[in-house]
Amino acid sequence: MGQKPQCVLCGIVLANGSLKPAKLKEHLTAVHPDYVTYDVDSFHTKKARFEKTGTLPKLGLCPTQKPCLEASYKVAYRIANQKKPHTICETLIKPCALDMVELVCGLEQRKKIEAVPLSNDVIHSRIVDIFSNILKQIIKELADTPFPFSMQLDETTDIT
Known part of the structure; x- marks a missing residue:
């Protein structure tokens, strides 16, 4: 099962068509205006943290120990x-x-x-x-x- 593109800030699953730079920038400015001035390295850090934690804890679901x-x-x-x-x-x-x-x-x-x-x-x-x-x-x-x-x-x- 392939992974779908996902925003590292809000966790929303993005369509493949929205991977174009213009569409990504549009999502960033519309949904996350505070992050427009951030540099690329900070997004790489957020991506690493996002991949480490995943989305289940954000939704209140934790895997069984x-x-x-x-x-x-x-x-x-x-x-x-x-x-x-x-x-x-x-x-x-x-x-x-x-x-x-x-x-x-x-x-x-x-x-x-x-x-x-x-x-x-x-x-x-x-x-x-x-x-x-x-x-x-x-x-x-x-x-x-x-x-x-x-x-x-x-x-x-x-x-x-």
């Missing part, structure tokens, strides 16, 4: 492994985990556990991610095997 993300995947794996419904997370696992952490570790740690995404949709997408990753690993191992093999399946094969 790595430990929370990993915890979410581990819970999803266990749910799939036990063949339980995805909603068990919202109705049983997360409330129990929050209660245990609050009683044992305190309210501060409970807030950290609350940040772990465990909704029905999140668990479903995590399970799909895990499945596709396992499938890719198996296909890669089969493709890389030094031994030629063939597989014959019968249409009446029942998986139970």
Whole structure:
């Protein structure tokens, strides 16, 4: 997926046609008149800072922290492994985990556990991610095997 041109000052996505110098200057003078006198180096600095921070924090959206993300995947794996419904997370696992952490570790740690995404949709997408990753690993191992093999399946094969 290609990146689209974006203003480093306001974060607005610009059309490809507005990359012409005249159009860029028009945007600068119309939307950011205070920055018209700035030199090119200051814009390079702003660009570097913009690329480092990104636009998600500006919109109030922050990516999930790595430990929370990993915890979410581990819970999803266990749910799939036990063949339980995805909603068990919202109705049983997360409330129990929050209660245990609050009683044992305190309210501060409970807030950290609350940040772990465990909704029905999140668990479903995590399970799909895990499945596709396992499938890719198996296909890669089969493709890389030094031994030629063939597989014959019968249409009446029942998986139970």
